[in-house]
Amino acid sequence: MRLILLGPPGAGKGTQAQRLVEKHGIPQLSTGDMLRAAVQAGTEVGKRAKAVMDAGELVSDAIVNAIVAERIDQPDCAKGFILDGYPRTLIQADAVEAMLAERGIALDTVIELVVDDKALVGRIVKRAEDAKVAGQPVRKDDNPAVFEERLREYYKKTAPLIGYYYAKGRLKTVDGMASIDAVTAEIGKALAAAVK
Numbered sequence: 001m002r003l004i005l006l007g008p009p010g011a012g013k014g015t016q017a018q019r020l021v022e023k024h025g026i027p028q029l030s031t032g033d034m035l036r037a038a039v040q041a042g043t044e045v046g047k048r049a050k051a052v053m054d055a056g057e058l059v060s061d062a063i064v065n066a067i068v069a070e071r072i073d074q075p076d077c078a079k080g081f082i083l084d085g086y087p088r089t090l091i092q093a094d095a096v097e098a099m100l101a102e103r104g105i106a107l108d109t110v111i112e113l114v115v116d117d118k119a120l121v122g123r124i125v126k127r128a129e130d131a132k133v134a135g136q137p138v139r140k141d142d143n144p145a146v147f148e149e150r151l152r153e154y155y156k157k158t159a160p161l162i163g164y165y166y167a168k169g170r171l172k173t174v175d176g177m178a179s180i181d182a183v184t185a186e187i188g189k190a191l192a193a194a195v196k
């Protein structure tokens with residue numbers, strides 16, 4: 001199964017992706033996680049991405065497309081994968097189409113988590129607090145000031161993908177404001193309808 005989780009920062013894509021990993025045994029490909037790992041490791045990509053990420057802006061299409069193209073060729077992706085936080089621009093969406101076509105594989109569906117913007121800042125603040133309590137590192141971009149820029153980037157560059165996938169007949173929408181379990185159940189239904 002190959003799917004894309006679409007939605008603004010804080011919509012719950014990562015949480016739901018983890019549940020899908022457990023249920024379907026396919027990996028979560030989060031470009032945010034991959035970029036943070038590159039920053040942590042101090043690689044060339046990490047050095048180029050760090051300031052952009054800290055400012056809440058998007059890393060270049062060329063960098064993320066290359067990261068994903070390499071990742072999907074790894075053996076654990078053979079049965080499928082969940083794209084979380086990628087694609088985020090129309091150029092990236094076209095790149096996904098090309099990548100899959102080159103490999104003779106297809107996307108099953110795109111699931112949009114629809115959320116109320118006003119709730120998002122609260123979720124981000126809570127995510128930062130939870131990480132702190134758990135003794136985990138707090139993301140530098142999980143604060144209200146940077147979050148505003150991330151949301152602006154989402155509307156400018158990522159929201160157009162909703163129309164892009166709708167026009168292709170691939171888009172399923174799920175109410176992301178429901179409880180985590182209810183969202184999981186709705187995603188399950190959307191997937192069942194997409195792959196039958």
Ligand code: AMP
Nearest residue numbers: 031032053056057058059064085086088
């Ligand atoms: P995320 O963990 O998905 O919220 O991503 C954190 C940050 O990583 C974003 O604010 C961007 O700076 C960068 N990033 C993650 N995925 C992408 C992508 N597909 N395209 C461009 N930048 C990305």
